[in-house]
Amino acid sequence: MKIELTVNGTARALDLDPRVTLLDALREHLKLTGSKKGCDHGQCGACTVIAGGRRINACLSLAVMHDGDEITTVEGLAEATGGTLQQAFVRNDGMQCGYCTPGQLCSATAMLDELREGWPSHVSDDLNGPYELTHEEVSERMSGNLCRCSCYPGINAAITEAGAAK
Amino acid sequence: MRPFEYQRPTTTDSALAAIAPGAAFIAGGTNLIDLMKLEVMAPDTVIDISRLGMDGIEEDDGGVRIGATVTNSDLAADRRVRRDYPVLSRALLAGASGQLRNKATTGGNLLQKTRCPYFYDTDTPCNKREPGTGCAAIGGEQRNHAILGTSEHCVALHPSDMAVAMRALDAVVEIRGAGGETREIDLEKFYLLPEDRPQDETVLEPGELIAAARLPAPKGTRQVYRKVRDRASYAFALVSIGAVLEMEAGRISHAAVAFGGIGVKPWRDGAVDDLLTGEEPSEGLFEQAGEVLMRDARPSDGTEFKVGLTQRLLKAVLTEATQ
Known part of the structure; x- marks a missing residue:
């Protein structure tokens, strides 16, 4: 086709x-x-x-x-978003083997857009917001991206940093 | 994956005209494509209904009409749903992942297949996948199987969170037939018990298409969805409960409690709702509700834990909803 x-x-x-x-x-x-x-x-x-x-x-x-x-x-992604997120991943050691990283970057970019549009998550206390970019919110909203090296602390910190910078 | 012909009709009528034995509708594809990769399902024709304009959420006689291809994300974030049907938003947000919710649709969620591992493993017998071959789940690994509504032929549970909330909200399924006619059926009557034909899961006739789910005006403002699972996110329910209650003068005036993770279909038991209605909330009442719910439960060694877990969760949910 x-x-x-x-x-x-x-x-x-x-x-x-x-x-x-x-x-x-x-x-x-x-x-x-x-x-x-x-x-x-x-x-x-x-x-x-x-x-x-x-x-x-x-x-x-x-x-x-x-x-x-x-x-x-x-x-x-870098051209579309300016690369802030990628730099935050490097700064926060958000990867080890790197295999999950492209998915993490695409997912986090769109996730931050969802947050800006006011989408709630499973861990949001109030369905109508406002939502803070807490550790718990980032973990929940990124739960569809696994990291077998378990770099979750660095990934979470990088996304939190990039989200706050926007 | 087996070869198939792909069609993308531009109207619902042409989609209904194209469906034939051996063909399948596809919308989000998050379940069907997976099943096709495993060759658990092998349609010869795949009819894409994702661009037929069935993706609207509209006011509907005090309630809402949710088009069949509204995504789980859009439904969970809809302002009216968040305000009037928070149990539905909560159920949707408790299911799957952000990526999957962006693709998975309302109709597809209702029709999703069980996650029984034996259904997905074509090397094992399964009465649902290949009628008459037997059931490898009975006597096999059982942690994620049903304890209510099972038969000697099948113990597979319905994995949806969304449908549990919809059961508690008295949803109605709007169905289009091959001749273009529309019929409506209560979600309560939409799913079939497995009995000796576990391959027949719903009352949908060949050639029919889900057009929408309708929710009547909410009958209770006290809405709770709680889900217990093996990890904190992105996992199917061991047990989940969606409750819609109303209180008047210290008594429960409306009770609709539905259950996930324990039934062969999104479960609701009129005897539980009846027991609660008209009563003052109390720990004793909630424990009694749990006993009534489990009166016909048929747990195995692997699912025995679900009885107590469900009863404790029910107590917690009803306590929260009546505070």
Whole structure:
């Protein structure tokens, strides 16, 4: 099937078997290997990309379902957001092996947008806010991104720092 | 994944015309794509209903009408839902992860498959996946299985948080048929017990499509959702409770209590609601409610803990809701 995706601001035409996931389209067809394949079942978050402004698991989405959509991957994230978050990850030691990091960065970027739009979380005392960027809120809102090196303290600190800087 | 043909109709009517035996609708895809990768499900045609404009949340006769493709995120954050149906926002936010909630839809959540590990493992017998082959879950690893509504053929539980809240809110499912006709059915009657046909999970007929879920005006302002799970976030419920209560002159004037993690379907027991209604809240009353709820429970060694856990959680939820 012929589809078109706008990936990191550039229109990309693709001719794909409908079985190809958005993740495989990005990695195998567009050679954007920043997005990682961890579990391939929506359980780890390593494949997180931003589609139409929202973070999703690219492994649990068919590429053909995204015909016409705007996708941001880790490769385009710095240009889109200025790199504050990436710098905070470096400063706070928010990684060890780095495999989960692209997913963490995409997820955190969209998560901070959700927070600005006033979305509540499971740990918010009041569903109507206001929500503070507490350690508990960051942990809850980022629970879809696992880190097998367990760098959670650094990841949490980096996101908190970048969120406060905005 | 088995090969399939992908179609993206532009109207609901054309989607209904395209559905046929062997075909499947797809909206968020968070459950179906996973099942297709494992070849637990292998539709020959996948019909994308994500762009049919069924993603609106509208006022509806004092309540709300939630389109089938409204995402779990959008529903949880909706201002009216947060104000009038906080138990639903809380249930949604207690489920899955931020990424999954951004894709998962209202209709798909209602129709999601059990997370029984034997259903997902095509090397083991499963009456739900392959009718008549037997049940590997009975006698197998049982921590995440149901204790209410089970049969000798299936003990798989319904994993939804959202549907538990919707049961307590008396939701109605709006269904479109192949001929374009619309019918409505109470969520209470939407799910079937497994009995000897665990493959039949709902009253949906072949070719039918969920168009929306309707919530009547809220019948109680005291709404609580509590969930107990093996880790603090991003895990299915061991036990969850959604309660919608109202109090008048020190007595419970409305009680609707629904349960997740213990039933083969999002569970609600009229005898529990009846016992509570008209009574003054007390520890003794809440304990009695827990006894009534579990009168027909059939736990195994692996799920025995759910009986006491549910009863303690029920006491905590009812205490919070009646304070």
